[in-house]
Amino acid sequence: MKIIAFHSYKGGTGKTHLSANLATVLAQKGFKTALLDLDFRGPNLQTLCGIDANITINDLLFDPDLTGEDILVSFESQYKIPLFAAFASTDFRKMGDIVRADKKQRQRSLKRILRLRDELSDSGFDYTIIDTSPGVQMESIDGLVISDATCLVLKADDFDISGTKSMVTQLYSLLDSINYVVLNRVVAETCPPEHGVWSKSDIELVNQFEKTITEEMRMRVLTSIPCFCEVAREGSRSVFSLDHPDHPFSHHIKELATRILEGF
Amino acid sequence: MGQEDRLNEKDKKAPVETRSGYLLQEIPEIIAQNLQDVRDDIQKTNSSLQLMLAGIHKEIEEIKKLTRQSHDIFRQVAGSKVLRKHIETEDPVDSLDFLEVPPHLRRTFETIMLLKRATAKEVADRTGKSRPLESDYLNQLADRKFVVKKKEGKHVKFIFIRATEVEDEDEENNTNYNATEEFIRMRKMEVTNASNSSER
Numbered sequence: 001m002k003i004i005a006f007h008s009y010k011g012g013t014g015k016t017h018l019s020a021n022l023a024t025v026l027a028q029k030g031f032k033t034a035l036l037d038l039d040f041r042g043p044n045l046q047t048l049c050g051i052d053a054n055i056t057i058n059d060l061l062f063d064p065d066l067t068g069e070d071i072l073v074s075f076e077s078q079y080k081i082p083l084f085a086a087f088a089s090t091d092f093r094k095m096g097d098i099v100r101a102d103k104k105q106r107q108r109s110l111k112r113i114l115r116l117r118d119e120l121s122d123s124g125f126d127y128t129i130i131d132t133s134p135g136v137q138m139e140s141i142d143g144l145v146i147s148d149a150t151c152l153v154l155k156a157d158d159f160d161i162s163g164t165k166s167m168v169t170q171l172y173s174l175l176d177s178i179n180y181v182v183l184n185r186v187v188a189e190t191c192p193p194e195h196g197v198w199s200k201s202d203i204e205l206v207n208q209f210e211k212t213i214t215e216e217m218r219m220r221v222l223t224s225i226p227c228f229c230e231v232a233r234e235g236s237r238s239v240f241s242l243d244h245p246d247h248p249f250s251h252h253i254k255e256l257a258t259r260i261l262e263g264f
Numbered sequence: 265m266g267q268e269d270r271l272n273e274k275d276k277k278a279p280v281e282t283r284s285g286y287l288l289q290e291i292p293e294i295i296a297q298n299l300q301d302v303r304d305d306i307q308k309t310n311s312s313l314q315l316m317l318a319g320i321h322k323e324i325e326e327i328k329k330l331t332r333q334s335h336d337i338f339r340q341v342a343g344s345k346v347l348r349k350h351i352e353t354e355d356p357v358d359s360l361d362f363l364e365v366p367p368h369l370r371r372t373f374e375t376i377m378l379l380k381r382a383t384a385k386e387v388a389d390r391t392g393k394s395r396p397l398e399s400d401y402l403n404q405l406a407d408r409k410f411v412v413k414k415k416e417g418k419h420v421k422f423i424f425i426r427a428t429e430v431e432d433e434d435e436e437n438n439t440n441y442n443a444t445e446e447f448i449r450m451r452k453m454e455v456t457n458a459s460n461s462s463e464r
Contacts, residue, residue, distance in 0.1 A: 107357055114378060142359045144359075
């Protein structure tokens with residue numbers, strides 16, 4: 001089983017959206033895929049998937065009797081693809097428990113995340129996609145340490161290059177994973193690109209931007225996903241690739257999936 | 265009648281007083297009485313000695329019982345102390361500490377963290393690496409004070425000492441006192457040594 005984490009320095013970069021869409025695309029390819037929401041401080045995967053989960057990953061971190069089976073929600077019958085997800089709680093108190101956790105609880109959390117990884121692997125999952133909290137939150141690092149690939153999501157129109165660079169050089173250098181940059185909501189001269197394909201001049205602009213990022217971060221830019229009005233309009237209400245598999249955005253996600261899989 | 269007969273006749277008739285004031289004729293009876301008294305005293309002493317010995321025996325049995333009980337408590341306390349020390353460290357590790365561990369040791373690290381206590385072979389069975397390699401990695405983790413080595417019979421167990429979980433408190437304890445008798449023998453020796461030194 002391979003684990004892919006989506007992370008960012010700041011919030012609002014589209015990590016959750018990209019994670020859910022990548023998980024969907026991998027499941028559409030026939031891979032048994034689990035989507036884990038480790039964004040305990042700002043969970044919105046439940047809204048995205050239209051789910052009201054009874055038992056969440058928060059419960060698993062605090063209750064040693066719970067297993068992966070207890071928290072995983074299956075979408076197999078709903079979407080006819082081998083997609084499963086475990087959610088972070090939206091309960092204020094449970095979110096508070098995560099914020100208040102001392103170092104002993106953080107160790108327990110790490111151990112339970114490691115056990116969950118082993119359980120998923122033993123259950124025959126091919127891929128696990130993790131959505132993390134932005135920045136250097138301990139829960140995010142729990143997710144990052146078990147990942148085989150990390151996608152640092154940058155919203156092209158607004159990101160703190162020095163802060164991101166500092167996090168990348170200090171934190172990412174310690175990770176065992178293959179680290180990539182995914183540029184999201186890229187705005188070129190033609191916005192959105194016609195049929196989702198950049199024009200020649202736009203490609204030059206995007207390439208130049210990717211080159212700058214690669215030099216600054218010393219990480220490979222995996223893909224640049226254009227800013228699509230349809231995606232923005234739909235917002236966080238649904239998994240876009242599921243409802244619009246032929247939309248250019250979904251093609252970009254498929255391309256992202258292909259490039260990540262090639263990297264393993 | 266000769267002179268001797270005459271004297272005997274005289275003795276029978278005239279009581280003779282001894283220096284202690286008893287009549288000579290009474291002495292055998294007194295001796296017999298005294299002997300009876302001595303016999304009674306000895307019997308009384310014997311009975312009380314038997315009672316005392318029975319009491320002492322009972323006390324010894326009671327002491328043995330209490331010693332066994334305190335030994336069991338000692339074993340439990342000593343055992344759980346050792347274990348609690350290993351399990352409830354004040355310095356647990358989290359994922360940031362995990363990232364400080366060199367990458368080649370991380371798989372071994374997380375395995376021993378999850379197992380808490382294992383031989384190199386048990387770790388190797390989990391990681392899929394060879395036993396000698398895992399043994400080397402575990403020793404490197406011991407150098408970094410994440411685990412301690414403990415010889416248990418033929419095997420060397422590696423114990424994760426930065427754990428927080430208290431789930432396994434009923435694991436076997438690590439006291440050196442293997443038997444109650446051995447404990448009693450040692451305590452006896454200590455008491456003997458202590459009393460000898462105080463006598464000197």
